[in-house]
Amino acid sequence: MRKISYVLGSMLMVWGVNTFASQPTDINYSSKGSTALGTEYSTYTVRCSDGAKREITAWDKRKKWCVGTSNHCTNDQLKTAKEACGAK
DSSP states (O other): OHHHHHHHHHHHHHHHHHHTSOOEEEEEEEEEEEOTTOOEEEEEEEEETTSOEEEEEEETTTTEEEETTSSOEESOHHHHHHHHHTOO
């Protein structure tokens, strides 16, 4: 019985953390840039539900989206914006 309540408690904690994580509320184009090698990218500003502003970048004609200028990338703008705001 104790194991079951421990598992249920752990599941509720994980669910609670995801429920209260900041979510993206607005995504706006910010600027265009290029790397030293000439690769072009676009920068977008993400406004999060906690009031913070984060940046995501679009590469390869908006096929690849990254949190800031990191290598943490996906092929989906909204998923990347959620990760930038701290939501999973």
